[in-house]
Amino acid sequence: MIGRRSFFVTTAMAFGFAFLYVPILSMIIYSFNESRLVTVWAGFSTKWYVELFQNPQVLNAAKLSFKIAAINATGAVILGTLAGLALARFRRFKGRTLLTGMTTAPLVMPEVITGLSLLLLFVAMEQWFGWPAGRGVTTITIAHMTFSMAYVTVVIQSRLSTVDESLEEAAMDLGARPAKVFFLITLPIIFPAILAGWLLAFTLSWDDLVIASFVSGPGSSTLPLVIFSKVRLGVSPDINALATIMVTVVAIGIVVAGLYMQRQERQRERDVQAALAGNSP
């Protein structure tokens, strides 16, 4: 009985993992393909990687994407933290439920609608007071902030709701004004959540295609836009190489962060154990 069940579990797990990782694996393998044809294996080669790093279009797009993602993440973290604070700390105010709903709505809003509405807004704004002039980096960044801020807000809010409010009261009681309380107490305590929110916002912006395609203009092609336009002309192996690099970087990031958090958690548990085992009450 137990044997059969474990056989079932193993199979289910194998299928699950295959479903998730076989596409990525095949992409990685074909990025080392000698042949120009993606589906025909012609021997091992790293020439597509070399070619990729000599392709100014891709490199520029990557730089642009990085820049937009970084600015977006920073802006989204600032706005999201403010919204998260308002939602978690000011318990009773009029329209709180409405605000909560409104900040989290972009999480489920179809991207096509977000993109379209932002495009219309930008065009209208340009007609009214001439800013932002045309579509480009600025509009993409603003558009990304509007939706990644919602994610950051949720992350910050959930972290704040686990932080004992009396910590802030204690700081105030000891003579710290509200602004100082925020910078000396609240901010350091929610810093992990802010970091997580920043990375999340960065990733959301980094791989966004739909919204960017609405609000981008000439000379502001982000990496996903470049990849998409290249693929439309046929899948080329240097895109495989590019994707492989991105997957590797992300994987390394996740593993490092995971190990770090695990180590911290273990250290913490050891400390708590040591304190409870109790050298003197």
Added chain:
Amino acid sequence: MASPRPEARLEPWKDPAAEPYVRIEKVTKKFGDFVAVHQVSLKIYRGEIFCLLGASGCGKTTLLRMLAGFEQPSEGRIWIDGTDMTGIPPYERPVNMMFQSYALFPHMTVEQNVAFGLKQDGVPKAEIRERVAAMLDLVKLTPFAGRRPHQLSGGQRQRVALARSLIKQPKLLLLDEPLGALDKKLREHTQFELVNLQEKLGVTFVVVTHDQEEAMTLASRIGVMDHGEIVQVGTPSDIYEYPNSRFVADFIGSVNLFEGTLIEDEPDYVRVSAAELGGTFYVSHGVSAPPNATVWVALRPEKITISREQPAGDEDNRVQGVVAEIAYLGDMSIYLVRLATGRTVRITQPNIRRQAAVSAERITWDEEVWLSWDAASPVVVTQ
């Protein structure tokens, strides 16, 4: 300035000329429609340990938070050291608070936690170091100065919280369930430490607690709260021996309450006939109540004598019953005696002698016994 009488210094509330350090005047706090604190007036004097005692939700913590400045009264005023505190934010009040959860800053070491208050005041670094070191020494935490809160045991955390709230040498320290999170042994030990520290530093303490034992040990005076109102203020022995209502008598310690009718009302004694008792109480203190009024007689379990022989004297203040239950607690025993009326009376007797030595003469289950008490022991309450 010397006080006219020594007891006036020790018990300033008895001195009509004494200036209260904290004056709470008709303070009401409403949260929406809910009245958390209703028309509370209190005077707390310099050097007191004043305990606000009550069940959870009685408004005691709200009152404390209004003293700290975290909540503003809906009505009424609070004066601290002669200054009206209305509209003064927590960071400008001469008051510090020790939180129930301790609220230690998790990202700071013990030393940094304790130093926080001084840093906010812009005290020079050298002085901060000196004062923090002295404070850590006082609460015996010097070896743990470099640790973070999660590396400490519950008792150590409690001392860090205390040190942090005392570092600014506040004239008034507010303590919210200061011993609530400690286990029983540690609690008793810490109670005495807290009192010693308070005497040494001369700080006025206002303590919120739901634990009557804690209030009895710590307090110079206790304010008993119920449903947002102060029902009685007095020294621990006042509250215990002379409760002014059924609620207080029942809340502090255990008590046998009998409903009865006032049949004789003289300035120096009263006689109450209680149907439940099947007899009469003769109480050696007067009561201000109309004749034939319904009153309640409160009789503490430890003030009842239990014996086989019929006690000498009048018919008052004694009753016969059968032992229904005995609980042996080590230091004392609890007897539940059922009277002829069906009412059960609780009696506690200290176990002065070892049980084994007296087993033959010990009162046991189903035995007929006499209960009797002194005329000074029962308390008559009218509400």
